[in-house]
Amino acid sequence: MARPLRKCTTDGSAYTRPPEIEAAIDEALALDATTRLARAEILDRKAPGFLPKEALVYLIRDAKRVDDQTTLSKLFTILARRCEEVLAHQVPDTYPNAVDIRADALSELGNLVAEDETGTDGYRLDFFESRFESAFLRLWTTIARKCLRRREREVVAADPDNPVRKPVEGALEVDGEQEPTVLRKEQMVLFNRLAPDDRKLLFLRFGNEVKVESNDPAEVTLAKIYRVEGRTIRNRINAALARLATLETKP
Structure with missing residues (x-):
């Protein structure tokens, strides 16, 4: 036993x-x-x-x-x-x-x-x-998050006067839209002001490219992690992005 x-x-x-x-x-x-x-x-x-x-x-x-x-x-x-x-x-x-x-x-x-x-x-x-x-x-x-942070620091060190981050090769597609896998410097600062649940969700989706859902039953997806439908995950992502955008507009 x-x-x-x-x-x-x-x-x-x-x-x-x-x-x-x-x-x-x-x-x-x-x-x-x-x-x-x-x-x-x-x-x-x-x-x-x-x-x-x-x-x-x-x-x-x-x-x-x-x-x-x-x-x-x-x-x-x-x-x-x-x-x-x-x-x-x-x-x-x-x-x-x-x-x-x-x-x-x-x-x-x-x-x-x-x-x-x-x-x-x-x-x-x-x-x-x-x-x-x-x-x-x-x-x-x-581990990937640590690499992402190290990569961000290296980019800033290489070009401290240019805060705009170009999307890396292989920018992921989310519902037909191109999303960068690396946030701009300003967004990274604001990202840390989001609620922990928003930060976790956005990092998994955009930082680690975990799919919302998949036809492969063995693949780990956000829908499986959160145990909800893919549509619910997409709504949560859009809401979190909207909250991030709100922070960007604040003085």
Whole structure:
């Protein structure tokens, strides 16, 4: 039986795994080590015995706890390969600082495993065990945000007298309109005056190019993150942009 999670969410309640994840972990734990590793190698989601990423995280933590470095290394390599596929899709080469973001995301995931159950915040992987895609999205978007800020500072340093930022190559299309992936210097200042929810939504959409919705059931989208329809997300984006525009018009 899978051990309970310990880390709490922002509202004070403990993270919980979905029933299907609990079942997948329990099934994996009942297998011998060789069969379990073979199951971990399965990539087809629809294939019998496929292990979701949450279950892989559990098994990785389990191997670390008993100091089984061989199993730990093999399982983490499998998980990293799956994450590389996610990053290749969500952070393509046309994305600013794509190579650094992808490499740093995998490195940070490795650090989380290495530091698991140590220090003052030793249960951060609980989030990955309960909702891996959301947790990994948060991980790489945090890294991307740091890259975006560093890029903004570099642009300002290169041309401090020109506050207008040109859209980077591959400016994303939003409902048929071209939107820059880098805000002007003035907008960046005003951006920080928006409410936290507005900042998060606009950053995910324009800073990290997370789609509003997608026909690909495996792709992480804003509609999935916020658990609402795409139309609702678009309305929220337009409202947040309107609030940003209002700030621009104020003296």
